[in-house]
Amino acid sequence: MAYEHITLDESDGVATLTINRPQMLNALHTGVIGEMIDAVDKLRDEASSRVLLLTGAGRGFSSGADLANTGGAVRSGPIDAGFVLETHFNPLLERLFALPMPFITAVNGPAAGAGCSFALAGDIVIAARSAYFLQAFINIGLVPDVGSTWLLPRLAGKARAQAMMMLGERIPAETAEEWGMIWKCVDDDQLMPTAQEIAAKLAKGPTRSYALIRQGIRACMDTSLTEGLMVERRNQMIAGRTADFAEGVSAFLQKRPAAFKGK
Template sequence: MAYEHILFDEADGIATITINRPQALNALHIGVIAEMIDAVDRVRDEGTARVLVLTGAGRAFCSGADLAGGGAGGGARRSGPPDAGAVLESHFNPLLERLFALPVPFITSVNGPAAGAGCSYALAGDIVIAAKSAYFLQAFVNIGLVPDVGSTWLLPRLAGRARAQAMMMLGERIPAETALDWGMVYKVVDDAELAAATRAVAEKLAKGPTRSYALIRQGIRECLDKPLSEGLMVERRNQLQAGRTADFVEGVSAFLQKRPAQFTGK
């Protein structure tokens, strides 16, 4: 697929998707989402990237659905009452599920405002690094809708029910440093340092035990909704798989030989 609305780059094991509609603050419509799905599928299927970074071009990460361009209902061309959820089912949610199911770590580099669906995608990262100028906004109530693209599942788990509910019902901007205090992001850096900070984390992950990372990210999400006994079973199952990787053999050998491990992601 030729990309019109995103940029895709892969080098040194790091794949980067940049939402490239700066004139619209990287607002999302069906065309953007379709290209992002294609790029995420490339990362999943080609197997050459060992980490994925998602960011935005210009001064915004993503301003959410493009209301002017049909982003909130562009997938709903049907008779009868309007269905604002149809485009979620056809495009927005499949992208989120693909990001969660990736076999490699996923970093979001939040370079500016992340609103609506853009807030969801920003906070879906395994590691979220935000510029100081960034903010997070659940603006759905301002147009009479409800939070979507996983927001009502994800935000209470990150910030707690009280904060998440107030954020959604009041429609207030949450500055990056407040998001850090609330546990929504991993790190906040000066705007000028964001690219370098993101690159440093991405390079470390790209050289690490990729299959272990996949099991970690999947295990955390499974265990969030399970009692302790079932969580222990998830860990047992995942440890079995991790212990059969070439990276485990290399990691133990490197430890015993007192040298840095050279992981291959296998």
């Protein structure tokens, strides 16, 4: 597929996917999401990269759904506003969560609505100091979607998440870091260097172990202790059979850096 609304660059094991509609603050419509799904499927199936880095072009990560690109449906009366979630937005989020590789987001400006969800879905979220997170659905009489009501309470806690959604107020990147919503807030000019440095480190690591970690954490957040222990036991069995585990042990015993291959 030729991409019109995104770019996908792969180098040294890192795939950088950029939402590329800067003139629209990277607003999301079905065309954008369709291209993102194609790119994520490509990365999953071809296994040519070992880390995904998601960001936005220009001065923002994403302003959320493109309300100006609805074919007049919003203005014509009641519609099923959840239909496009089922057909496009939710399948993309599910794919991002299921990726067999680490997923980093570099939030370079406003991350609103669905853009907020995709930004916070990263395993490691880094935000520029000028960035902010916004759940603005209440301002147009809708409810948070694209996993927001599942993800945000787990990141920030129920009280903060609920107030953020009901008040529709911006959460600055520094506050998001204090709340535990993101990993780190950095100066604007350090955003991409920091994200790329982390991506490069992960690209040289044990990729299958990273995948088991990201999947294991999500599984254990919704289970009992006993079930969580069973998840860990299963994942440890899988990790223990990888070539990277054998290499890691050999490198430790030989007192040398490990040369992981992601296998």
